[in-house]
Amino acid sequence: MEAAGVPSGTKTTCPYCGVGCGVVATPMPDGTVGIAGDTQHPANFGRLCSKGSALAETLIPDRRLLHPAIGGRKASWDEALDLVATRFRAAIDGYGPDSVALYVSGQMLTEDYYVANKLMKGFVGSANIDTNSRLCMASSVAGHKRAFGSDTVPGTYDDLEEADLLILVGSNLAWCHPVLFQRILAAKALRPEMTIVTIDPRETATSAQSDLHLPIRGDGDVALFLGVLAHLESEGAIDDAYAGAHTTGLDAALAAARPYAHLGLLAKATGLDTDRLETFLRLFALTTKTVTVYSQGVNQSATGTDKVNAILNCHLATGRIGRPGMGPFSVTGQPNAMGGREVGGLANQLAAHMEISDPAHRAIVQGFWKAPTIAEEAGLKAVDLFEAVLDGRIRALWIIGTNPVDSLPDADRVKAALAACPFVVVSDIVEDTDTMAFADVALPATGWGEKDGTVTNSERRISRQRAFLPAPGEARPDWWALAEIGKRLGHAEAFDYPNAAAIFREHAALSGTANEGTRDFDIGGLADLGDPAYEALAPVRWPLRRNGSGAERFFADGGFFTPDRRAKLLPVTDRRIDLTTPERPFLLNTGRIRDQWHTMTRTGRSPRLSAHMPEPFCEIHLEDASAKGIAEADLVEVASEHGSAILRALVTPRAPRGTLFAPMHWTGEFASKARINALVPPRVDPVSGQPASKALAVSVEKLAATWHGFAVSTERPDPAGADYFALARAPGGWRVELAGLAAPADPDAFARQVLCLAETAEILSYIDGTGHRRCAAFADGRFLGALWMSGGPVAVSRAYAVSCLTGAPPESAKRFKILAGRTGADRPDPGALVCSCFGVGADDIRRALAGPDCASVGDVGRHLKAGTNCGSCRSEIQGLIDAKPVVPEPV
Ligand code: SF4
Helix, strand or coil: CCCCCCCCCEEEECCCCCCCCEEEEEECCCCCEEEEECCCCCCCCCCCCHHHHCHHHHHCCCCECCCCEECCEECCHHHHHHHHHHHHHHHHHHHCHHHEEEEECCCCCHHHHHHHHHHHHHHHCCCCEEEHHHHCCHHHHHHHHHHHCCCCCCCCHHHHHHCCEEEEECCCHHHHCHHHHHHHHHHHHHCCCCEEEEECCCCCCCHHHCCEEECCCCCCHHHHHHHHHHHHHHCCCCCHHHHHHHEECHHHHHHHHHHHHCHHHHHHHHCCCHHHHHHHHHHHHHCCCEEEEECHHHHCCCCHHHHHHHHHHHHHHHCCCCCCCCEEEECCCCCCHHHHHHHCCCCCCCCCCCCCCCHHHHHHHHHHHCCCCCCCCCCCCHHHHHHHHHCCCCCEEEEECCCHHHHCCCHHHHHHHHHHCCCEEEEECECCCCCHHHCCEEEEECCCCCCCEEEECCCCEEEEECCCCCCCCCCECHHHHHHHHHHHCCCCCCCCCCCHHHHHHHHHHHHHCCCCCCCCCCCHHHCCCCHHHHHCCCCEECCECCCCCECCCCCCCCCCCCCCCCEECCCCCCCCCCCCCCCCCEEEEEECCCCCCCCCCCHHHCHHHHCCCCCCEEEEEHHHHHHCCCCCCCEEEEECCCCEEEEEEEEECCCCCCEEEEECCCCCCCECCCCHHHCCCCCECCCCCCECCCCEEEEEEECCCCEEEEEEECCCCCCCCCCEEEEEEECCEEEEEEEECCCCCCHHHHHHHHCCCCCCCEEEEEECCCCCEEEEEEECCEEEEEEEEECCCCCCCHHHHHHCCCCCCCCHHHCHHHHHCCCCCCCCCCCCEEECCCCEEHHHHHHHHHCCCCCCHHHHHHHHCCCCCCCCCHHHHHHHHCCCCCCCCCC
């Protein structure tokens, strides 16, 4: 039903990655929501990726947290907020301001973030507020500040299209920032001479579409960019005029880089062959219009900040910064990582890009807020913050919009910390995240489509997220709950906000206070927006000063935000170490997949998105797999010194030898043992505090499962008793992969339990000559579910089995066909899903390729439409054409 007064066709912003695509959301009369890309939004011009396109599917109301709760009992907002304020006050009075903490999120809107930071730093008087953005881009922030004196992304998305050489470092842009990647590919189609280089240890969907792939050794990036700098010097490609006028530290940086002028040394340090190295060095030296994009492969490292500075050094030395088609470009993972930085959401920042360590900045912020105090030194960064929770220094913790039990390194230690904490508050939209299990007080937040505010994308563009649905139950915005605590702590005037617009105005006014061009972040020009103007605010890029001036880009003519207004080149050194041991001889790299987002609290609710890679997996090179006796689709146990996970083996030539890759998305909600951050050690970059999530030493062994199973069910399956399960949504119900070390004592009872069957259900079962068990269940002519079990990985067509949940139930005489788990000859099996938008599978594509007139990605699009909407699957289609699948198919 269309909510009364809710306008149709609301312009808003996607809540997933840092591209920040504009979305038009239209509530429909039947209660669904139409989703389309906003053709006028300058980030995406109408495009959406698979995740953005499926946003409507993630709005389903099940498992929403609808009411405040205390100790699991429903409570009123007043009761819950009074308790939070009382416990926070008691901790502050008894143990000091640093005994309380907030752990917040790049999912929060800028207005939420602003109030959280103001509450902690100005009114509690502690900087113990950190954010999950610490896990995402803290190394970029630290690198920017060391070089520029400010956390500035100098360029724009247009630069990525205008570059002649586009270098993607540690970034699977095709999957993690898909619309930006599609913009780049479209630009390359118009200018084929544009060269794309991907630097990544893995072969990925991005490298598959690049002109040159440098399969660098993990953490070899500092050495590589030292080699680039040394080569620039030897080729006379340093821009002496720019470097002389606008930088310091060039001589020391060059001295640090010179040893890497030796190609053999560089090859050894990076693991790259000299041919590829020479090609890349030549390209960099000769191409003025160069953009270097970097993301988590750079940031999530114990040397992340040095990697950033090694890249920045090369751009500063050549003056390739702040001009069209040139510059270093950090892309953020989260939708509002940039907004969080702007309000000081990190423990070592103040608001509006001001510094805690600077007394003048502290005075500006404290005076502006009329605050009774101001944090005088940096607070605890995420990993240290949870350590302080564990050892009792922090006695009251409020977690907002994030799931640290799954997303922080050493995740089981985080569990222990929350279990030990005297008072934990969790604000979320979902009632049963792995973190919510530890909440003394649960506070229901509004989610995407219900909340109202702004986010900033990776190119400094502020966009509105607008509400187009009524808030369910008693869900309220996070800023409101935070302000209520501020009031209850005795600061009614400072937290008396009527709406998000008022918070934004204050945030904008602070950014322009005592600024006069001395700080990069200035949106003082938006400080007087009235409520209607805020409601109508079109996407706008900062800076936007009170006098109306702005800047498309930064630093073309210097003007850095250091004391001498010059950028600083850093003499970084290669500190890479070999982490492997004889007991743990593999390096595990963790990351994202195309169709899931973070800990799956939203995307895990979409059947369409869950169909792409429905199970936690581990990529392993085929020769490593062979040496370990691991076959395709086996289950493997991957273990570090901190924890272990059970994952499906994807055996592929694309994985580098000696390394594994596993996604970081799966939680205890969706899999028995796949919380990959439980394996990641709390090893951080010493400057940024960002965890090194992409390189850890592990062992891998085949799991000695004696049985495997696969089930589809209209009800959420109950996998109790299985040693392994992986649940996923499917159209019309659920799918689940199962396995165990010992066979269920009563297989029939186990099947009933998995499929959640009532006694009255009709069950059709069959055991073939090899002992494979199959059963299908019906009630009143309806198909309820089916379970297939065998001694090895179950060879059932997943696509067919899932289709049984929504297809017309077969007549009684033909029900046995379901037990075969295969389509008939009249109904070709689509195979593993490749194109989410049009539901096209790998086998569909192979059949098309076997026919006439179909040899390219474009041909596949013409025949099947696959790859013609969001484009996220185009590299997978190319992989099938090359007979080298980007995503190996387990069954
Ligand atoms: Fe959302 Fe995809 Fe755009 Fe990222 S690229 S903002 S996930 S639609």
